[in-house]
Amino acid sequence: MTKKKFTSSYVGFIDLKYKPNLRKEFIVTYRVQPAKSEKFTTVAQAIAGESSIGTWTHLETLSPAVKNKLQPHIFKVDQKRKFIKIAYPLALAELGNLPQLLSFLGGNIFSMKIVDKLRLEDIEFPKKYIDSFPGPHHGIKGIRKILKVKQRALVGSIIKPKVGLSPSQTARVAYDTWRGGVDIIKDDENLTSMSFNNFKKRVKIILKTKGKVEKETGEKKVFVFNITGPADLAFERAKYVKKQGGKVIMVDIVAMGFSAVQFIRKQNLGLIMHGHRAGHSMFTKLTDQGMSMLVLAKLSRLAGIDQLHTGTVVGKMEGTAHEVDTINDFLKEDAGEIDYLKSDWSNIKPTMPIASGGLHPYLAESLIKILGTDLIINFGGGIHGHPDGSYAGAVAARNAVEGASIGAPLKKYARNRPELKKAIEYWQDVKN
Numbered sequence: 277m278t279k280k281k282f283t284s285s286y287v288g289f290i291d292l293k294y295k296p297n298l299r300k301e302f303i304v305t306y307r308v309q310p311a312k313s314e315k316f317t318t319v320a321q322a323i324a325g326e327s328s329i330g331t332w333t334h335l336e337t338l339s340p341a342v343k344n345k346l347q348p349h350i351f352k353v354d355q356k357r358k359f360i361k362i363a364y365p366l367a368l369a370e371l372g373n374l375p376q377l378l379s380f381l382g383g384n385i386f387s388m389k390i391v392d393k394l395r396l397e398d399i400e401f402p403k404k405y406i407d408s409f410p411g412p413h414h415g416i417k418g419i420r421k422i423l424k425v426k427q428r429a430l431v432g433s434i435i436k437p438k439v440g441l442s443p444s445q446t447a448r449v450a451y452d453t454w455r456g457g458v459d460i461i462k463d464d465e466n467l468t469s470m471s472f473n474n475f476k477k478r479v480k481i482i483l484k485t486k487g488k489v490e491k492e493t494g495e496k497k498v499f500v501f502n503i504t505g506p507a508d509l510a511f512e513r514a515k516y517v518k519k520q521g522g523k524v525i526m527v528d529i530v531a532m533g534f535s536a537v538q539f540i541r542k543q544n545l546g547l548i549m550h551g552h553r554a555g556h557s558m559f560t561k562l563t564d565q566g567m568s569m570l571v572l573a574k575l576s577r578l579a580g581i582d583q584l585h586t587g588t589v590v591g592k593m594e595g596t597a598h599e600v601d602t603i604n605d606f607l608k609e610d611a612g613e614i615d616y617l618k619s620d621w622s623n624i625k626p627t628m629p630i631a632s633g634g635l636h637p638y639l640a641e642s643l644i645k646i647l648g649t650d651l652i653i654n655f656g657g658g659i660h661g662h663p664d665g666s667y668a669g670a671v672a673a674r675n676a677v678e679g680a681s682i683g684a685p686l687k688k689y690a691r692n693r694p695e696l697k698k699a700i701e702y703w704q705d706v707k708n
Contacts, residue, residue, distance in 0.1 A: 284332060289324040289362075290317060294351040296363035303400040304362045304381055309393035309564055317353065320360045322398045323385045323394070324348045328368055344460065358564075359397070371408035374534035374575055375677030382567060396567040399574060400594035404624040410541060412582040414548050416650055419582060421497045422523060422548070423459050428681035429640075429649045430459045431674050432630070434656035434684050438464035443478040447485040449666055454489040454497045456670025460652060462500035465528050465554040475501070475513060504528040507536040514545055524548040527581075529572075534579050539646060541580030549629075551581035573603045583628040588635060589646050601647065603629070628652060635659075636703040637669075637676035638697055644680040653677055663702055664695065672699035 279700045296303050310319040325331070328348050328523035329338060346368055370376045382396050420426060433453050435446055450461050456599055469475030482499050490497055503513035510532065514525050515597045541549060553576075558568030569586070576584050587600035629651055630645055636658030641651060644655075655673045662669030675696040679689035690696040 279291055284321040284330075284334065286318070286325040286330050286332070289321045289330075289348060290350045292351060292353065294349040294363065296349070296351055296361075298400060299404075300366055301402060302366065302369065302405070303692070304396070305398040306360050306362070307358050307393075307395040307564055308391070309358060309514065311390050311392045314390045314512060316355045316358075316488055319390050320350055320353060322388060322390055323360070324350050326360050326388060327380060327383065328364065330365055352365075355673040357522055360563070362696065366402050366405060369405060371405060372538075374538060374579060376532070377575075378467060393565045395563070395565055398568065399571055401574070401578075403622050406578065406624055409538075409578040409624065410580055411621075411624030412549070412580055412627055413544070413625075414539070414582045416628045418625070419548060419628055423498065425459060428653045429644055429677050431457060431629075431670075431677045432460040432462065432632070432652045432654035433458045433460055433659050433670065433673070434443050434464050434531060434632070434654055436464075436656045438656075438662040439467055439470065439473075439474075442472060442482045443473055443625075446478060447481045447707065449660070450482055450491060450499065451485050452665070453670045454486065455661075456492060456643060456667045457495075457674030458655075458659070458670045459495075460498050460500060460524070460654075462524075462526060462550065462654070463502035464656075465502065465504070465526075465552045468502055468504055476516060479517055481520055482618050483520050498522075498524045498548070500524045500526045502526045503530070504532055504552075505541075507532075507539045510536060510540055511543060513566040514540055514543070514547060518545050518547055522547070524550055526550040526552055526562060528552045528554050528574055529579070529581065530558075530693075534575060537576075537579045537581070548582045549580055550583040551576050551627075553585045569599065570603050570698040574625075576620070577624060581627055582625075583630055583652055585632050586629040588631040588633050588639075589643065600629075600631075630654060634658075636706065637672045637699040638703045638706075640673070640676035641680045649681050658699075660705070662695070664698065668695040669699065671695040 285335040302446055305324060310316055329343060329346050346365055348362050348364045350360055352363050367681050369380060387677055435449050453461055458576055479501055486497050501517050501522060503510045517525055525547050527549060529537055530553060556569060556572055560569045573584060573586060586603045589600050596666055631647060631651055632654035635653060635655050640653060659669035659673050660666045662672060675693045676686060679686060687700060
């Protein structure tokens with residue numbers, strides 16, 4: 277009896293003449309750093325095989341029919357830039373299931389010894405897969421309709437300090453902030469229901485305060501309540517917000533996971549879903565390892581997030597102008613315009629980007645020049661740290677955003693606006 281020679285099934289995946297079909301395939305881009313002494317092409321094929329039909333050894337159980345149907349194709353190999361592009365058949369994914377997609381495209385391949393570093397850079401989706409998700413309930417137009425703000429950037433604020441205030445103290449700060457001209461106020465990412473600030477008590481008093489401010493100002497206002505928690509608890513909180521007359525809920529998408537986010541969205545509560553990305557840098561910050569913020573943004577839109585933190589460029593958080601602008605405007609250098617947060621993406625509504633983190637009124641002008649006005653600009657310390665308090669800080673922020681939205685030079689616009697003028701003088705040297 278002749279002994280068979282050992283062979284791996286991590287072979288046969290490279291086909292540089294292959295033409296991918298986005299109607300039937302995912303197009304996935306990875307950045308690859310092979311382990312020492314491993315060939316780039318060997319590692320590339322292992323990634324394609326391990327994420328689909330292959331394993332470390334030849335398989336007697338893999339029929340030619342299954343192989344032909346489910347085999348991925350590596351159609352681009354760029355060893356200099358350390359990129360590969362793989363076309364995966366749609367049949368490898370379960371429709372409407374983001375956890376399965378992440379297990380498929382971001383699973384065991386990251387643990388293989390022959391891979392030193394690996395980053396999931398981008399995913400382009402077949403229309404059939406996109407259409408298996410409800411996407412945002414409201415989208416940009418819906419958010420603007422609720423707030424009755426047609427064109428300018430929306431002015432947001434985070435209550436500061438982020439933790440420590442009681443519900444009544446939170447409401448007093450919210451009152452001053454809304455009265456000063458802010459459209460949207462939100463809980464911070466780590467405030468849910470605490471011993472010093474009970475969730476239900478906060479919801480009740482905040483919404484009562486909101487009604488009072490709306491009558492006084494004639495403007496629509498919203499508060500973003502953080503419902504983050506296990507899916508059942510988050511759902512109960514979301515229902516409570518709706519019952520009390522609230523319109524916006526926040527989910528920490530990384531901490532909760534897409535399973536919980538999808539579950540909340542599928543309840544069709546009609547609420548705006550505000551997505552906070554706290555924790556994303558655990559896997560997005562390194563340029564050669566993990567997953568890009570672009571991928572997280574795409575998955576968030578599929579899951580149903582109406583408004584998403586994407587980066588500030590000019591604030592304290594990570595994110596270059598090119599990266600944030602790419603996410604927000606969905607332009608891809610090698611393929612022209614494709615589908616991202618604000619673009620037409622089959623039947624999925626667009627998601628409104630949020631700039632948040634280290635922002636103050638003096639930065640509004642440069643921020644809007646870079647990112648445009650289809651944007652929520654969140655000021656935390658940049659409102660509540662104003663020398664004259666939260667009300668003056670809110671007035672300054674609203675003035676700055678209104679001026680920048682119409683292209684007015686900020687310092688000139690501030691001449692007859694004392695709150696804005698003082699904010700500029702106070703923060704103009706703070707670039708974070």
